[in-house]
Amino acid sequence: MQDSGERARATSAVEPGSLRNGHVQREGAETPPRSSGGIFASLRHRDFRLLWTGTIFMSGGQWIQQVTLGWLVYDMTGSSVLLGALNGLRALPFLVVGPSAGVAADRMDRRKLLLVIQALLLVSAFSMGLLVVSGYLEVWQVFVFSTLTASLWAVNQPLRQTLVSNVTPPRDLMNAVALNSLGFNMTKVAGPALGGLLIASFGPGGNFFVQSAAYAGVLFAIQAMHTPPSSGSARHASVFANLTEGLRYVRSTPIVLAIMITALVPNIFAMPYQALMPVFQKDVLQQGPGALGLMLAAPGVGAVIATLILASIASSVRRKGLLLLCALVLLGVGLIVFSQMTVLVGALLALVVVGGAQIFYATVTNTMLQLIVPDELRGRVMSIYMLDHGLSPAGALMAGISTHYIGAPTTVAIMGTLVIMLAAVVAWRMPQLRRAEV
Numbered sequence: 001m002q003d004s005g006e007r008a009r010a011t012s013a014v015e016p017g018s019l020r021n022g023h024v025q026r027e028g029a030e031t032p033p034r035s036s037g038g039i040f041a042s043l044r045h046r047d048f049r050l051l052w053t054g055t056i057f058m059s060g061g062q063w064i065q066q067v068t069l070g071w072l073v074y075d076m077t078g079s080s081v082l083l084g085a086l087n088g089l090r091a092l093p094f095l096v097v098g099p100s101a102g103v104a105a106d107r108m109d110r111r112k113l114l115l116v117i118q119a120l121l122l123v124s125a126f127s128m129g130l131l132v133v134s135g136y137l138e139v140w141q142v143f144v145f146s147t148l149t150a151s152l153w154a155v156n157q158p159l160r161q162t163l164v165s166n167v168t169p170p171r172d173l174m175n176a177v178a179l180n181s182l183g184f185n186m187t188k189v190a191g192p193a194l195g196g197l198l199i200a201s202f203g204p205g206g207n208f209f210v211q212s213a214a215y216a217g218v219l220f221a222i223q224a225m226h227t228p229p230s231s232g233s234a235r236h237a238s239v240f241a242n243l244t245e246g247l248r249y250v251r252s253t254p255i256v257l258a259i260m261i262t263a264l265v266p267n268i269f270a271m272p273y274q275a276l277m278p279v280f281q282k283d284v285l286q287q288g289p290g291a292l293g294l295m296l297a298a299p300g301v302g303a304v305i306a307t308l309i310l311a312s313i314a315s316s317v318r319r320k321g322l323l324l325l326c327a328l329v330l331l332g333v334g335l336i337v338f339s340q341m342t343v344l345v346g347a348l349l350a351l352v353v354v355g356g357a358q359i360f361y362a363t364v365t366n367t368m369l370q371l372i373v374p375d376e377l378r379g380r381v382m383s384i385y386m387l388d389h390g391l392s393p394a395g396a397l398m399a400g401i402s403t404h405y406i407g408a409p410t411t412v413a414i415m416g417t418l419v420i421m422l423a424a425v426v427a428w429r430m431p432q433l434r435r436a437e438v
Contacts, residue, residue, distance in 0.1 A: 042173075042176035045172070047225050051164065054218040059191070062153070062187075063188060064194060065149070066090075068195055069086060072142055073086050073142055077139060094150075098158065099243055101155035102246060103242040103380055104155065104159075107242065111222060118222060125209075133203075158385070161370075161386070162378050164370060165378070174363070177366045177367045178310045181362065181363050245380070247384070254430060258426055259365055260384065262433070264391065266331065268391050270331060270335060270395075272399040272415075273412050274299070276412065280408055283408070285341075285343070294344070295347065295348065298355065302354065302355030302359070306355070310364075320367065324361055327357050331416075336412075336413050337353070339413040339416065340413070402414070
């Protein structure tokens with residue numbers, strides 16, 4: 001169990017600091033000791049174990065829900081347009097609600113706010129299950145439910161990210177972020193498969209009851225957590241002033257601005273490669289539907305492998321900024337290699353590399369933000385970081401238009417080139433990131 005001294009260190013992990021000789025340090029503080037707990041080091045801490053367990057149940061339930069909602073809309077309408085609109089609608093709240101969610105995380109008790117959000121998600125899922133089994137479900141109700149739950153998730157995601165550094169000492173923070181990524185990628189593989197199996201066995205209504213049960217477990221886990229009180233300093237100003245303060249902090253802090261650029265830009269110009277998988281499967285590789293499943297799963301395999309590697313070496317990584325830039329370059333190279341592949345095996349191997357590089361840069365980005373940003377601003381900064389969830393559909397749209405005119409291989413090759421150029425420009429123009437040690 002985490003002792004009081006350990007919790008105090010976790011609370012102060014991200015106090016306002018400065019970048020001195022490439023090192024991010026708190027005023028008057030020594031560099032935190034390196035962890036020696038191995039691949040599951042952060043799970044030694046009781047409160048993080050509870051948060052991590054809840055994250056797995058939350059993520060698994062969300063993937064089950066996503067599969068079920070898509071199945072319902074297409075089964076009721078047969079419209080691919082409405083199916084696409086449903087997926088786009090789920091991303092929109094991250095742009096609209098997300099920034100305000102960050103303000104709430106800095107103004108309110110984070111654990112209590114998470115309890116409220118979790119309870120609302122549970123009630124909405126259970127109500128949707130009752131509506132489905134009643135036989136009175138209509139399409140517009142699916143869209144209303146999807147909008148509501150996506151809005152709650154837009155609050156839930158940055159809030160959970162913010163809590164990680166509240167319940168984990170700085171020496172184990174990268175390991176904790178990596179294990180969070182591991183949990184997400186495991187549920188990304190298992191959740192949709194389980195959702196499809198449940199639909200076939202019990203019908204779509206049962207899935208919402210399964211999700212409700214998972215959410216109830218998450219509620220118990222959150223209730224049992226002990227988290228340090230937030231400073232609440234944001235409450236002394238208006239919500240609008242809080243928003244502008246967060247944006248001003250990101251803009252005026254060079255290393256945070258550099259991290260944010262490397263976090264958001266690839267999600268617009270690189271991650272949409274996933275939307276083009278059906279084009280590669282059918283037109284480039286000339287394979288059947290089974291190959292599409294393998295191609296969609298390959299990045300997940302790479303992500304799991306990379307997460308395990310990163311979790312095991314987290315305690316020894318000091319030059320996190322350099323690691324972030326190297327991961328971006330590897331991502332770009334992987335995309336270029338994938339774009340030129342004409343055989344399935346080569347394409348799958350390249351996608352494994354792409355998925356691994358993606359997780360490497362995402363995990364390091366998250367960790368650096370958690371360590372550098374002061375606690376009273378972390379909710380707002382993390383909500384800006386989570387805007388990638390809302391920007392990805394715009395990137396997918398641009399990728400689709402580009403593929404129509406110049407083809408999928410050229411489009412993905414350009415994506416990879418842009419990512420490499422981004423890494424080079426950031427390394428040149430923002431040396432603070434390249435030299436940073438946290």
